[in-house]
Amino acid sequence: MDRILEKPAEKKQDLFSIAELADEFSISTRTIRFYESKGLIIPDRVGTTRVFRRRDRTRLLLILRGKRLGFSLSEISDYLELYDADNTQATQTQHLLERVNSRLSMLRAQKEDLEIAVKELEAMQEYALQQLEKQTS
Amino acid sequence: MDRILEKPAEKKQDLFSIAELADEFSISTRTIRFYESKGLIIPDRVGTTRVFRRRDRTRLLLILRGKRLGFSLSEISDYLELYDADNTQATQTQHLLERVNSRLSMLRAQKEDLEIAVKELEAMQEYALQQLEKQTS
DNA sequence: CGCTTAATTGACGTTAACGTCAATACATGC
DNA sequence: GCATGTATTGACGTTAACGTCAATTAAGCG
Numbered sequence: 664m665d666r667i668l669e670k671p672a673e674k675k676q677d678l679f680s681i682a683e684l685a686d687e688f689s690i691s692t693r694t695i696r697f698y699e700s701k702g703l704i705i706p707d708r709v710g711t712t713r714v715f716r717r718r719d720r721t722r723l724l725l726i727l728r729g730k731r732l733g734f735s736l737s738e739i740s741d742y743l744e745l746y747d748a749d750n751t752q753a754t755q756t757q758h759l760l761e762r763v764n765s766r767l768s769m770l771r772a773q774k775e776d777l778e779i780a781v782k783e784l785e786a787m788q789e790y791a792l793q794q795l796e797k798q799t800s
Numbered sequence: 801m802d803r804i805l806e807k808p809a810e811k812k813q814d815l816f817s818i819a820e821l822a823d824e825f826s827i828s829t830r831t832i833r834f835y836e837s838k839g840l841i842i843p844d845r846v847g848t849t850r851v852f853r854r855r856d857r858t859r860l861l862l863i864l865r866g867k868r869l870g871f872s873l874s875e876i877s878d879y880l881e882l883y884d885a886d887n888t889q890a891t892q893t894q895h896l897l898e899r900v901n902s903r904l905s906m907l908r909a910q911k912e913d914l915e916i917a918v919k920e921l922e923a924m925q926e927y928a929l930q931q932l933e934k935q936t937s
Numbered sequence: 938c939g940c941t942t943a944a945t946t947g948a949c950g951t952t953a954a955c956g957t958c959a960a961t962a963c964a965t966g967c
Numbered sequence: 968g969c970a971t972g973t974a975t976t977g978a979c980g981t982t983a984a985c986g987t988c989a990a991t992t993a994a995g996c997g
Contacts, residue, residue: 680944681944681945682944691985692944693985693986693987694985694986696945697984701984710992711944711993712943712944712993712994713944728917731870731909731913732870732910732914733868733870735983736983736984737983745924750931752935753931753932753935753936756935757932759924759928760925760928760929763921763928767922770921771918773868774911774915774918776865777869777910777911777914779865780865780907781911784882784900785904787896787900790887791887791893791896791900792897794887794890795890795893798890798893799890818973818974818975819973828955829974830955830956830957831956833976834954834955838954847962847963848962848963848974848975848976849973849974849975850975872953873953874953
């Protein structure tokens with residue numbers, strides 16, 4: 664019996680080794696193990712060896728995007744919880760909604776900062792282009 | 801002679817103590833000294849005491865915005881250089897333009913990530929709202 | 938089955954970005 | 968002119984996020 668293929672729809676292409684994921688995302692295996700130790704991903708095991716499914720691959724994508732946005736791993740951890748929150752009970756759903764909203768306002772604030780920075784740099788760009796015209800004429 | 805008031809247009813309201821800035825930006829004086837040690841700001845001195853001008857105050861604003869966007873201090877340092885680059889020579893201006901452009905593409909990539917994250921959360925928000933309707937009906 | 942390659946665990950190292958003293962100097966109001 | 972508050976300069980401590988290395992274990996293969 665191949666216990667890891669127990670679930671019918673689970674094929675080989677849905678299973679990843681630590682090295683495959685490390686390679687795909689250009690991170691080290693150490694980093695992946697570190698994320699597991701922080702509870703950000705929870706791969707299965709075959710014996711002692713980790714086996715990653717789609718869910719963990721997706722989580723890795725979310726983690727890396729979070730990092731690119733400058734969030735800490737603990738913020739990312741909170742963020743990931745939003746993706747598998749329990750919404751069978753109204754109180755839970757209400758709670759989820761609040762957390763989603765607060766996260767949204769963080770992201771929107773960051774977007775404002777970003778847009779200001781972009782505008783400043785675009786102004787610099789334009790200025791530099793004008794200068795170049797003068798200087799090379 | 802009050803050397804620090806030498807420049808005619810420089811009034812008291814353009815000068816800040818370390819505590820004033822720390823207070824205004826809700827950071828510690830240690831943080832400000834740390835930024836100085838990294839060359840991010842270069843306050844004047846009256847005796848041994850630091851005196852900050854508008855320029856450094858502005859730089860602090862840029863530093864903090866950079867941090868909110870998730871940039872490291874060394875990235876922020878590069879970023880600050882764009883603001884006081886020499887553009888008297890065409891080669892310098894050309895170089896500045898390249899750096900501005902590369903920074904712009906970083907920011908735009910980040911903006912894409914941000915917008916995807918916002919959309920995902922908005923979808924969650926909508927879903928949660930629908931769930932709540934069902935659950936409380 | 939022995940060899941090579943891949944994976945695991947534990948321990949210690951490292952870098953960034955400050956925090957936290959402690960000792961000392963400066964300034965200032967009463 | 969002295970107590971009291973503010974500033975400065977080391978020096979060491981701390982946390983996050985991994986890197987690095989060594990010792991084992993497990994897995995594939997000719």
